[in-house]
Amino acid sequence: MSDLLQLGANGIRLYQSALKTVSNNIANASTPGYSRQTTVISEATPVPLDRFYVGTGALVDRIARAYDGALEASLRDSSSDLSAQGPMIAYTNRVLDIFGSQAVGLTDALDKFFTAAENLSVDPASSTLRTLFLNEAEGLAARFNELSGQVTRAADDSQAMIEQDVNSLNSLGEQLVRVNQQLGRKLSEDAQPAALLDQRDSILRDMAAIAKLNVETNDAGQVTVKLGGSSDNNLFVTAARSYDLSATFATNNAGNVTFTLDASGGNRVIAGPSSGTLAGAVTFRAQVLQPSMSALDNLAQTFADEVNSVHQQGLDAAGNAGAELFSIDPAATHAAGSIRVALSNPANVATAESLRVAVANTNLSNAFGRVSYTVQPSTANYQIRFDTDTTYSILDTTGALVSDNNPYDATVGVSFGGITVSFSEAPRAGDEFTVGPNVDAAGDNSNLQALIDLRDAPIINGTESFADNYLNIVNNVGSKARFSEIAQEALQVVYNQAVDTKDDISGVNLDQEAADLIRFQQAYQASAQVIQTANRIFDAILSAS
Amino acid sequence: MRISTNEFYQRAIDQLTNKQSSVADLQARLASGKKVLNASDAPDRATLILRLQSAMAQQGNFERNLNAIEDRMTAEESVISSASDLMQRVRELAVQGSSDTVGADGRAIIAQEVANLRDELFNLANQKDANGNYVFAGSKTSTQPFVDDGTGQIVYAGDSDRITVNVSEFRQLTINKPGDEVFTAVIRDENGVETRQSFFAVLDDFEAALRNNDSAAISASFSEIDQINKGLGLALADTGSRMAAVESQRGILEETKLRYQTLLSNEEDLDYATAVTELSREMLALEAAQASFSKVSQLSLFNYLR
Numbered sequence: 001m002s003d004l005l006q007l008g009a010n011g012i013r014l015y016q017s018a019l020k021t022v023s024n025n026i027a028n029a030s031t032p033g034y035s036r037q038t039t040v041i042s043e044a045t046p047v048p049l050d051r052f053y054v055g056t057g058a059l060v061d062r063i064a065r066a067y068d069g070a071l072e073a074s075l076r077d078s079s080s081d082l083s084a085q086g087p088m089i090a091y092t093n094r095v096l097d098i099f100g101s102q103a104v105g106l107t108d109a110l111d112k113f114f115t116a117a118e119n120l121s122v123d124p125a126s127s128t129l130r131t132l133f134l135n136e137a138e139g140l141a142a143r144f145n146e147l148s149g150q151v152t153r154a155a156d157d158s159q160a161m162i163e164q165d166v167n168s169l170n171s172l173g174e175q176l177v178r179v180n181q182q183l184g185r186k187l188s189e190d191a192q193p194a195a196l197l198d199q200r201d202s203i204l205r206d207m208a209a210i211a212k213l214n215v216e217t218n219d220a221g222q223v224t225v226k227l228g229g230s231s232d233n234n235l236f237v238t239a240a241r242s243y244d245l246s247a248t249f250a251t252n253n254a255g256n257v258t259f260t261l262d263a264s265g266g267n268r269v270i271a272g273p274s275s276g277t278l279a280g281a282v283t284f285r286a287q288v289l290q291p292s293m294s295a296l297d298n299l300a301q302t303f304a305d306e307v308n309s310v311h312q313q314g315l316d317a318a319g320n321a322g323a324e325l326f327s328i329d330p331a332a333t334h335a336a337g338s339i340r341v342a343l344s345n346p347a348n349v350a351t352a353e354s355l356r357v358a359v360a361n362t363n364l365s366n367a368f369g370r371v372s373y374t375v376q377p378s379t380a381n382y383q384i385r386f387d388t389d390t391t392y393s394i395l396d397t398t399g400a401l402v403s404d405n406n407p408y409d410a411t412v413g414v415s416f417g418g419i420t421v422s423f424s425e426a427p428r429a430g431d432e433f434t435v436g437p438n439v440d441a442a443g444d445n446s447n448l449q450a451l452i453d454l455r456d457a458p459i460i461n462g463t464e465s466f467a468d469n470y471l472n473i474v475n476n477v478g479s480k481a482r483f484s485e486i487a488q489e490a491l492q493v494v495y496n497q498a499v500d501t502k503d504d505i506s507g508v509n510l511d512q513e514a515a516d517l518i519r520f521q522q523a524y525q526a527s528a529q530v531i532q533t534a535n536r537i538f539d540a541i542l543s544a545s
Numbered sequence: 546m547r548i549s550t551n552e553f554y555q556r557a558i559d560q561l562t563n564k565q566s567s568v569a570d571l572q573a574r575l576a577s578g579k580k581v582l583n584a585s586d587a588p589d590r591a592t593l594i595l596r597l598q599s600a601m602a603q604q605g606n607f608e609r610n611l612n613a614i615e616d617r618m619t620a621e622e623s624v625i626s627s628a629s630d631l632m633q634r635v636r637e638l639a640v641q642g643s644s645d646t647v648g649a650d651g652r653a654i655i656a657q658e659v660a661n662l663r664d665e666l667f668n669l670a671n672q673k674d675a676n677g678n679y680v681f682a683g684s685k686t687s688t689q690p691f692v693d694d695g696t697g698q699i700v701y702a703g704d705s706d707r708i709t710v711n712v713s714e715f716r717q718l719t720i721n722k723p724g725d726e727v728f729t730a731v732i733r734d735e736n737g738v739e740t741r742q743s744f745f746a747v748l749d750d751f752e753a754a755l756r757n758n759d760s761a762a763i764s765a766s767f768s769e770i771d772q773i774n775k776g777l778g779l780a781l782a783d784t785g786s787r788m789a790a791v792e793s794q795r796g797i798l799e800e801t802k803l804r805y806q807t808l809l810s811n812e813e814d815l816d817y818a819t820a821v822t823e824l825s826r827e828m829l830a831l832e833a834a835q836a837s838f839s840k841v842s843q844l845s846l847f848n849y850l851r
Contacts, residue, residue: 029550036549093585100584100591107595111602118606121710122613122720123676125686352684361700362741364732368705368723424705443678443686443721444706452711455603467599471592478588499552507549514846 003054004534010057011527014041017060018520026513033202035506036066037194065194066506069217072201075498076208076215080275082495083209085488087280091158092288092481098150099292100474107467109143112136114455117448120351125317125442130346137325137341144300148337151293155254155285162257162281166247169210169278173225173242176203180222180239189221197221211273228259228270236261252333254293255286288480293334295473300336303466304328306459307451313376314350314447319439322350322447353446355380356438357421363431367423371435377418384414384421384433392427557838564831571824580815590812597809603714604802610710611795614720618788620674624681625727625781628669631662632774635748638662639767642755649758656755663748667691667699670728670744681724684708690724691745699745701725712794713801718787722780729776731769744773 018039028034040061046053099105116136120129179200186192200223207213207225214226214234226234227245236243243262250256261268273279304326311322324342332338343349354376357369369384382402383395393404394416408414413422419435427433438444460469573582584591641647642655670691673679678686682703690703703724709717728744742750747769754762 032551093583096585096588096591097583100588100595102595102598105595107599111599115602115606118610118711122610123678125678126676356704356706359705361694361743364739364741366726438684440688441684441704441706442688443682443708444684445708445710446706449709449711449717456714467596471595474584474592474595475588478584478591481585482588496556500546500548503549503552504547507547507552509547510550511846512547514850518850 004537005531007057008527008530008534010044010059011530012524014058014060015520015524015527019517019524021063022513022516022520025508026510026517029508029510029513033198033205034508035194035198035201036508038064038066040064062190063194065197067197067201068502068505071498071502071505072204073215075495075502076205076213077275078491078495078498079205080208080212080273080279082488082491083277084275084280084283085484085491087158087161087277088284088288088484089481089488091154091281091284092477092484095151095154095288095292096474096477096481099147099470099477104143104146105474106143106147106470109136109140110455110467110470113140114452117452120349121445121448121452123443124351124445124448127346130317130349130351133349134341134343134346137343141326141339141341144296144336144339147296148293148300148334151289151296152334152337155289155293158281158285158289159249162247162278165210165278165281166245169207170242170244172203172207172210173237173245176200176207176223176225176237177240177242179203180237183220183222184239187220189217189219192221209276211276211278227261228273233268234261234270253290255282255290257282257285288477292473292477293336295469297335299460299466299469299473300339301328302460304335304339306454310447310450310454311350313354313450315352315354315438315441316350317347317442319437320348321354323348325349349448351446351448352438352441352444353450354438355419355435356441358434358436360432360434363428363433365425365428365431367425367427367431367433369421369423369433369435371419371421373419375418379437380417380419381436382416382434384416384435386427386429386431388429389426554842557834557842561831561834561838564827564834567827568824568831571820571827574815575817575820575824578815578817579813581813594809594812597805597812601802601805601809604798604805607712607798608795608802611712611718611791611798614710614712614718615788615791617674617680617720618784618791620672621680621722622781622784622788624669624672625777625784628666628727629774629777629781631666631669632770632777635659635662635751636770636774639751639763639770642751642763643760643767645760652755652758652763656752659748659752659755663745663752666728666748667745670724679703681722681727683721683723691728697749699743699749701728701730701743712791713797716794718790718794722784727777727780729773729780731772733769742769744776747773 018041021037021039025036040063041058042061044056044059046055048054102108113136116129116133120126120133123129179196182196183192183200189197200221204213204215204223204225211227213236214230216224216226218224218239222239223237224235224239225237227236228234236245243266244264246260246263248258248260250258257272259270259272261270272282307326308324311325314322316322327340327342328335329338353371355371357371359368381397383397383399384392385395386392386408387404390408391404392406392408392414394402394406396402402416406414408427410423410426413420415421416435421433421435454466456465458465458468460466464472574580581587581590581594638655638659642652647655670681671679671689672681679688679690682688682690684706685703688702690701691699692702694700701724705723705725706721707719707723708721709719712718725743730741730743731747732739733742747766750762751766751770754766
């Protein structure tokens, strides 16, 4: 009878425990990172009685935590891979939306600049149109500045994000060390409190979202975490301590981010994490930000150089050689950020070409001359005189003879001083043509036309126009964004699958807990009934005497 | 395979929010009438749209240039046409003056009219356009093209520059005509020596010949007047043909503009029929997701436990 009582009491305690575990599961059904717990019941050691063994009930072996280390590791890795796409997509789309915008992008400003040039080409003498042209030039420079500023801001923001992530990672590392130390009190993982293990895994999962981890677990359940590799150089958190991670940014290359562990001690430089939000931000800087920044700067520099080169070949309204239209501070870090318009006086816009061939009023033919050269001469002032219909002399400004008896070939023209003059029709004996500065040419738009021709000329790398080059920058950014979005979709599926697989083992299903609740409740009631039976038997024995 | 209660709700929430954002996105597109709101919506399409807009802007430039050319040429044509009419009168006077029956007094009267006509022609040659630029000075538009060289001779002080503007990616048209190709000079042969005589020199010499009652000089002037008259006629014809070129280029421009506009519209503008259908479909999916979630989430074993 006492055995019966014992068995009943044993059963009640046992099933009370089981019910507690089930209630715990139900209470934690929505707790993130909670692993389902089950009461593992095993048979108690039977005792011998006469010639056979009698059972002594059951006991709680342990509270088992439903957990699979491999699934957990797989979940962490797919979480790293997935979270790497987030910053990449967000920042890349931000850059893309600015660069590719119709209102704020560069193509609109380029169009307006060349439109103003076309408008001016119809009436180069107009000071109103000259002023408008300079205004649009300033608008273009301002647009370059703005885009450069936006890109710099994206660099600053991504840097801040990386620094913040590094801080988070470090503080998670400290939390993990504390958990590790507490885990050090027991020798086997099975003996560890489930809540502590859940906390450990939750910290690891948060860390994995930031950077891909290399995790090793020892028998006690303590973890060693390595970052960016699997050698001892990459030790981040051990059973005893954690090391600080720090990130340093190169000033001349946005994609160059150096990660160092334990900067104040061992100063170990590591390769950057291969996935996680840190990796995503670094990839953005290296593959999108840096190439876009340097391409934009290159475009600004080339644009200024080419426009200036043409502009300086011409003459302005006062007949002076054109000065620089755009200036870039050579000491500035970003050409696109420091491009400015160097002219303020509309009269200084050099619309006219620098040389003219003047026709003498006494010429018998109606020929007029056109000047061409490969390298612009600094000055020219000479006279071509046709002594006969087929030979000519060259005279200088004072009238002194420089060379005579030159045969005239209409297909070649007259070459002298680096300049070739071609004539519209055959000159006649006695005709004089003076090659000199193109003064008073208020209506000449030849240099302006040369500027306008830059619009579609394949200037960059010999194949791309300015607009092409810019749109290629936009395209590259766009395709990187698209790539990451596609990767994210695929990785989301993988991640969901990993979550489902882990949940299969560790997740709490309320219907299942409800069924267990009923089961243990009935078992409890049955054990209570055993006690009542033992009681009645005892009463029966007592009343029998 | 088990699914935890947590995951079940999380999945449902994810699907609902995804559907909601699809619906919101479609709504924004319907409101704006554009397929592509941000470059990040469709990067390759965004760059194509930028290219097309650039091309459209350029066509706008060409149109403006064509208008400017047309204005200039209309002004030019009216001046040359007036000059031509005046020269017709001069030619009539030349015919009159050649006949000896007119007499010295008659010739003096004709000479006076010739002088007046010459002055009018001089004013026409030095005409300015609406912007204050000399029309017939070549590119020296702030310098008077026909001036007295100090000896009473009128010489051409402009240049022979042809000012061209772009009217398409491949074609340029000349906006002006140099003065010395309108008011042309002649080559005078005197005893084997050839000299160039300007347009106004011809008229001045004709006037002098009339006043001097010099029949030989008058008949020499007659052929020169014919030549400069022909020069004006050629200039008028040239202006006319350039105006025709402007018209034909305008036709090409209209076609090109239409082509680009169509391409741009295809890329940029929303097809309302498709978008509205898509919106109804997405809304239906959202409603179904919401309804099914509310039904399924109510199923729990706990409902059946007393």
